[in-house]
Amino acid sequence: MEKIKILVVDDEPRMRKLVNDFLTRDGFFVLEAEDGQKAVDIFFSEKDIALIILDVMMPKMDGFQTLKEIRQYSQVPVIMLTARGDERDELMGFDSGADEYISKPFSPKILVARVEAILKRSGSLSEEDILEAGGVRIDRAAHSVLIDGEPVDLSFKEFELLTYFLENKGIALSRDKILNHVWDYDYYGDARTIDTHVKKLRSKMGEKGDLIKTIWGMGYKFEA
Numbered sequence: 001m002e003k004i005k006i007l008v009v010d011d012e013p014r015m016r017k018l019v020n021d022f023l024t025r026d027g028f029f030v031l032e033a034e035d036g037q038k039a040v041d042i043f044f045s046e047k048d049i050a051l052i053i054l055d056v057m058m059p060k061m062d063g064f065q066t067l068k069e070i071r072q073y074s075q076v077p078v079i080m081l082t083a084r085g086d087e088r089d090e091l092m093g094f095d096s097g098a099d100e101y102i103s104k105p106f107s108p109k110i111l112v113a114r115v116e117a118i119l120k121r122s123g124s125l126s127e128e129d130i131l132e133a134g135g136v137r138i139d140r141a142a143h144s145v146l147i148d149g150e151p152v153d154l155s156f157k158e159f160e161l162l163t164y165f166l167e168n169k170g171i172a173l174s175r176d177k178i179l180n181h182v183w184d185y186d187y188y189g190d191a192r193t194i195d196t197h198v199k200k201l202r203s204k205m206g207e208k209g210d211l212i213k214t215i216w217g218m219g220y221k222f223e224a
Contacts, residue, residue, distance in 0.1 A: 003027060003028060003029035004027075004028050004029065004050045004051075004119065004124055005028070005029045005030075005031060005046065005048055005049045005050055006023055006028050006029070006030050006031070006049070006050060006051045006052070006053065006115065007030075007031045007032075007033065007039060007042060007043060007046075007049045007051075007052045007053070008020055008023070008030055008031070008032050008033070008052075008053045009032075009033045009034075009035075009036065009038075009039040009052060009053065009054045009055055009058070009063070009066065010034070010053075010055040010058070010081065011034050011035055011055065011057075011058045011059060012055075013034070015055070015081075015104075016032045016034070018108060019053060019108065019111065020032060021108075022108040022109070022111070022112050023112060023115065026112055026116070028115075031046065031049070034058075035058050035059050035060040035061060036058050036060055036061025036062060036063065036065055036066035036069075037060045037061045037066075038060075039052070039054070039061075039066050040061070040066060040069050040070065043070060043074075043076075044073075049076060050076070050077070050119060050122075050124040051076065051077045051078070051079070051115060051118060051119060051122075051124070052070070052076060052077070052078045052079070053078075053079045053081060053111070053115070054066060054067060054078055054079065054080050054081065054098075055080075055081045055082065056080060056081065056082035056083075057082065057083065063080055063081075063082070064092060064096050067080070067096045067097055067098060068096055068097075071096065071097040075097075077099045077118045077119070077122050077124075078097065078098050078099055078100075079098070079099060079100040079101075079102060079111070079114060079115065079118070080098040080100070080101045080102070081102055081103075081104060081106070082101070082102075082103055082104060083103070083104045099118055100114050100118060102114065109180060129141045131163065131166040131167065132166075133166055133169050133211075133222070133224040134208065134211045134222075134223075134224025135147060135148045135208055135224075136162070136166065136205070136208055136211065136224075138159075138162065138163055138166055140163070143159060145159065145162065147205055147206065147208050148208070152204055152205065153204070154201070154204060155200075157182065157183075157197055158197060158200060158201045158204065160182045161178070161182050161194075161197055161198070161201055162201060162205075164178065164181055164182050165212060165220070165221075165222035166222060168222070169222045169223065169224060170221065170222070170223060170224075171221060172215045172218060172219065172220075172221045173219045173220055173221060174218050174219040175191040175192075175194050175195075175218070175219045175220075176191060176219075177219070178194050178219060178220070179191050179193075179194060182194075194219075194220075198212060198220060211223060211224055
């Protein structure tokens with residue numbers, strides 16, 4: 001499957017690299033531009049860019065001008081970045097057609113989460129409705145779980161946790177990573193809450209609970 005293209009526009013090389021690294025790690029293909037004029041040129045030459053991350057303060061053409069230029073021809077999702085915390089700038093961004101507005105400094109993880117959420121809403125990033133491994137079958141659309149053909153009643157977080165395990169089957173997942181993805185990026189609780197939920201999840205899964213392996217000192221892995 002071809003990678004989704006994202007255009008990162010910022011006049012600070014370090015900022016572009018930071019955002020590029022995190023997006024690339026999550027499987028996106030990233031293009032970069034150091035000013036608004038180059039961003040417009042890249043956008044219209046590439047044709048298939050799915051989302052733009054756009055800084056406000058830039059030389060040649062600022063973010064608002066860049067967005068205005070692009071909006072004449074396209075409704076591509078745009079996340080605006082700015083060092084300004086002024087409400088007027090934020091309102092101007094939304095009035096110009098921005099989909100999200102994030103103030104610097106920001107958490108790269110939160111930015112990636114926002115990117116994925118927008119792409120899912122826009123239909124660019126799709127998820128398989130059915131996940132299946134080792135006799136465990138998850139139907140996202142119906143929010144249901146079957147184990148060896150029998151329905152299993154899971155809480156919302158247990159369902160999200162099992163889904164995340166199946167999405168990453170065979171991969172060792174740290175507690176921090178599980179916490180960030182399943183409990184969202186704004187959760188600041190104790191990572192040990194994961195152990196409690198895994199224990200309950202294993203119990204409800206019966207013999208199939210053994211598919212969730214403990215990686216001592218790190219976290220867990222779903223291995224079918």
